[in-house]
Amino acid sequence: MSVHALRCAGVAAALAAIVLAPAHAxxxxxxxxxxxxxxxxxxxxxxxTGRLMQKLLQGRIPADVTVVNRGGAGGAVxxxxxxxxxxxxxxxxxxxxxxxTNQITGLNPLGHADITTICQLxxxxxxxxxxxxxxxxxxxxLIAQLRQDPASATISFSPGLGGALHLATATVANAGGIDARxxxxxxxxxxxxxxxxxxxxxxxxxxxxxxNLVPHIQAGRLRxxxxxxxSRMEGVFAQVPTWKEQGVPGISASWRGVIGPKxxxxxxxxxxxxxxxxxxxxxxxxxxxxxNARTSEFMGSEETKRYYEAQYKELHALLAVVGLAR
Numbered sequence: 001m002s003v004h005a006l007r008c009a010g011v012a013a014a015l016a017a018i019v020l021a022p023a024h025a026x027x028x029x030x031x032x033x034x035x036x037x038x039x040x041x042x043x044x045x046x047x048x049t050g051r052l053m054q055k056l057l058q059g060r061i062p063a064d065v066t067v068v069n070r071g072g073a074g075g076a077v078x079x080x081x082x083x084x085x086x087x088x089x090x091x092x093x094x095x096x097x098x099x100x101t102n103q104i105t106g107l108n109p110l111g112h113a114d115i116t117t118i119c120q121l122x123x124x125x126x127x128x129x130x131x132x133x134x135x136x137x138x139x140x141x142l143i144a145q146l147r148q149d150p151a152s153a154t155i156s157f158s159p160g161l162g163g164a165l166h167l168a169t170a171t172v173a174n175a176g177g178i179d180a181r182x183x184x185x186x187x188x189x190x191x192x193x194x195x196x197x198x199x200x201x202x203x204x205x206x207x208x209x210x211x212n213l214v215p216h217i218q219a220g221r222l223r224x225x226x227x228x229x230x231s232r233m234e235g236v237f238a239q240v241p242t243w244k245e246q247g248v249p250g251i252s253a254s255w256r257g258v259i260g261p262k263x264x265x266x267x268x269x270x271x272x273x274x275x276x277x278x279x280x281x282x283x284x285x286x287x288x289x290x291x292n293a294r295t296s297e298f299m300g301s302e303e304t305k306r307y308y309e310a311q312y313k314e315l316h317a318l319l320a321v322v323g324l325a326r
Contacts, residue, residue: 027267027270027271028089028265028267028268028271029061029062029063029271030061030062030063030089030090030271031062031063032063032090033063033064033065033066033090034057034061034063034064034065034066034090034091034092035065035066035067035068035090035091035092036050036053036054036057036065036066036067036068036092036093036094037050037068037070037078037081037082037091037092037093037094038050038067038068038069038070038071038078038093038094039070039071039074039075039077039078039079039093039094039095039096039098040069040071040075041069041071042069045211045292046094046096046256047067047069048288049094049121049256049288050067050094051067052284052285052288053065053094053258053279054066054067055284056279056282056284056285057275057279060275060278060279061275063090068081073102073107073108074098074102074107074108075095075096075098075099075102075108076098076102076107076108076110078093078094079093079099079108079110079114079115079259080110082115082259082260082261083110083114083115083261083262084261085261086261086262086263087261087262087263087264087265088261088264089260089264089265089268089271089272091260091261092118092258092259092260092272093115093258093259093260094256094257094258094259095115095117095256095257095258095259096254096255096256097163097164097167097254097255097311098163099111099112099115099259099308100112100308100311100312100315101162101163101167101315101319103312104312104315104316104319104324104325104326105162105319105324105325105326106326107162111312112305112308112309112311112312114262115259115260115261115262116259116260116261116262116263116264116269116301117257117259117301117302117304117305117308118257118258118259118260118269118272118273118276118301118304119257119258119272119273119276119277119298119299119300119301119304120255120256120257120297120298120299120303120304120307121255121256121257121258121276121280121296121297121298122255122256122289122294122295122296122297123229123253123254123255123294123295123297124164124209124210124211124253124254124255124256124292124293124294124295125168125209125210125227125228125229125233125252125253125254125295126157126164126165126168126169126207126208126209126227126228126252126254127207127208127209127210127213127224127226127227127228127237127240128142128172128205128206128207128224128225128226128227129195129198129205129206129207129208129213129216129222129223129224129225130198130204130205130206130222130223130224130225131198131199131201131221131222131223132220132221132222132223134204134223134225136153136204136205136225137225138225138226138241138246139172139225139226139241139243139246139248140246140247140248141225142205142225142226143172143176143178143246143248146173146176146178146183147176147177147178150173150178150179150182150183150184151182151183151184152184153184153204153205154184154185154186154202154203154204154205155169155183155184155185155186155203155204155205155206155207156185156186156187156188156193156194156197156198156203156205156206156207157169157185157187157188157191157194157206157207157208158187158188158189158190158191158193158194158208159187159188159189159190160187161185161187161322161324162319162324164209164252164253164254165191165207165208165209165254166185166187166322167252167315167318167319168207168228168250168252168254169183169185169207170318170321170322171228171250171251171252171318172226172228172243172248172250172252173250174250174318174321175243175248175249175250176248176250180321180322181321181322181323186203191206191208191209191212192212194206194207194208195208195212195213195216195222198222199216199221199222205225206222209254209293210227210233210237210292210293210294211291211292211293211294213237213293214236214293217236217237218236224237224240225241226240226241226242226243226246226248226250227240227241227242227243228242228243228250228251228252228253229242229251229253229295230242230244230251232245233293233295235290235293236293237293255297257304258272258276260272269301273300273301276298277298277300280296280298
């Protein structure tokens, strides 16, 4: 399900007004250091996003902001740590797709109903890349061959089954009338490995996030035959057709949002909604999103909550199809 289908026009502007309101109108403001919890180790994409959030919030809110890395168990460590601070608005965490999928696959009992949604920030739409000389000139070519024999092409992604790239692969297969369980999958540790496999001719198709492909597309080393976004992207990927355009309605997003511990009061949620509505308007944030080939998709707390509920239903059905739902 696309985030676009659930967006409300003007929500960011309305929420931004909360932060701009007179101080006496605010029901709650942070009065001690705020922790942004990143559910990965330092140095990765999520960590970079968390540290930019820290930078942009510092000086815009009446408290110091720190980043705490709590990697492990696909986000479970971070979310469990955050939820120890029940009701405390000084603790926030980045949320990822694993918040929804880990509960479905049994990796973590804590899920989207056990936290407080704050906002959704952006989406990442996986792409299917091949060598320039690949026999698959389009997504249609790949689907046509896989319908005849699902195991006739090697498809690689990282970092494991049940993740965003596996879900994108399964979504496209199912939309194309292909049994995703019969695909010839090669799971690797990183998108760089998938790309290396395609470049070396050992892998037919790499399913990766757009940011990993930018230098290879610019250098003409790879060609993208389909993206799981609801509409075409901009910039270097403007000519890449969506799967939907090619008759395969496979839309699948990875995403980043912000959540708080269970039990946050409405005034704390409103405060943080407004703060992040302002943050996503800054030039530095917009540059970060564009540089990493992401799609800005801001949503407030209630809209994000509905989106997570919809994602849970959709992804539960998909993970059941590939035998990973518990």
